[in-house]
Amino acid sequence: MSAASIALQMAAAVLVLSAAVLATEDIVRGSMITHHSLHPPYIADWWQEGIPHWEMGGDAVATDSFVRLTPQKQSRYGWIWNQQPNENPNWELRMKFAVFGKRAPGADGLALWYVAESYRQHGGNLFGNKPDFKGIGLLFDTYDNDGLRDNPSVSLVVNLDGSKTNWDHDRDFLGDATFRCNFDFRHSTVEDPVEAVLQYYNKRLTLKLRMARRGVDVNCGDTLLELPIGHYFGATASTGGMVDNHDIISIEVRGLGED
Template identity: 30%
Template sequence: MRFLSLVGAAAATWLAGTNAQDTSDVKSIPLRTHSLVQPYLDSDLQSRWWDFGGDTIIRADKHIRLTSDRPSQSGWIYSRVPLTATNWEIELEFDINGQGNLFGDGFAMWVTTDRAQQGPVFGNKDKFEGLGIFFDTYKNNRPGVVFPYVMAMLGDGHTTYDQGHDGKANELAGCSARGLRNANTPTKARITYFQEKSLTLELMYKKEDEWTPCFEVPGVKLPGVTYLGF
């Protein structure tokens, strides 16, 4: 993550069911180990379930700030416990804002086999294995695409992120999300995964309680043991 972004809350849920198309038989079970809820820190100012580093600041009563409104900052927060659920849904509330017209590179949500390795790809290491959802707020070189742009990449542990072209060579799916920065309504993302069946992303930024579909990709398979990070 680079530049100013506030993570308000993240709720992870295990989905007990097998039909990604018909959710009537799907039961949800909250995953406390992979949810971020106030006060965020324990009484000893540590987190039982999460590690954080870089420029990340946690205000126990308010928010998790991955970076401040300053250049060249990078912060991260990663789960300590692996995410072993085969089907899951993660709903994330965040805030991207700052002064002027520049908003840094953006931030990412990670579901990867490695954890807490700071690097050049939205605050995380390059050549990762697993899933990266990139909320890209700065256009480098991608003609014809409106930014902010939200995209998914499946990393194989060997492929380098195409930073010079904003991930064009790596994109699994994505969508433009103009209005995601300095939004007047709560901004949220909801990622739903059914193993080897579908990966879906919905965004809330136009109007409160109104979800906008971003993408749905069939047949996605993630590694069996991963960690959740931002």
């Protein structure tokens, strides 16, 4: 293939992505759906009953300002799962989070999920989830296993029927990802978090990543995909020999295309 042909294909891909991004910006966003959303303060008024509509476990703990899925200690796993199935065919999820540690490099990472069933056991080897999940996951992968210096990275992995059980950790999911981008989410903080904006509208899934204080705004990727209703939102994280804090600050879910 000639250089000119490659350039034309790349330009076409950019135009498609740009059109998708512009389309998502024109979508009517509904009100926040309380029973799918998660926001501080977490323990000020109702800690005895837990976090409404959510269940957390493993090594996860809540403070008033955030939910820490893992501390910066070795071999830790934590999760938080929404207890209500999603009944919205078109939706937007905004997650604010922070990943940081005292030493470099950090690991392993965290993941955002939309899956048929939640995994509430200790030791799931896919950032705290089981490998045969049914649905989709966004993998925020900190550690550079293959030495290509392209981490931290963010990968969308799709496993709608749960048939895939082997994931290529050694190559940082390069061959597994439906789309992937490089984004330095490590060294974010509760005061300066990352915001992941995941939109699903008319069978198109789009991901944007933002760090407001640093003026960073990245279109990570988009893809056509048919997702069912009735799945659950959740987040998991894990550490191995390398460690980081993985903190969820808030999750907001809205319907799209609703006046």
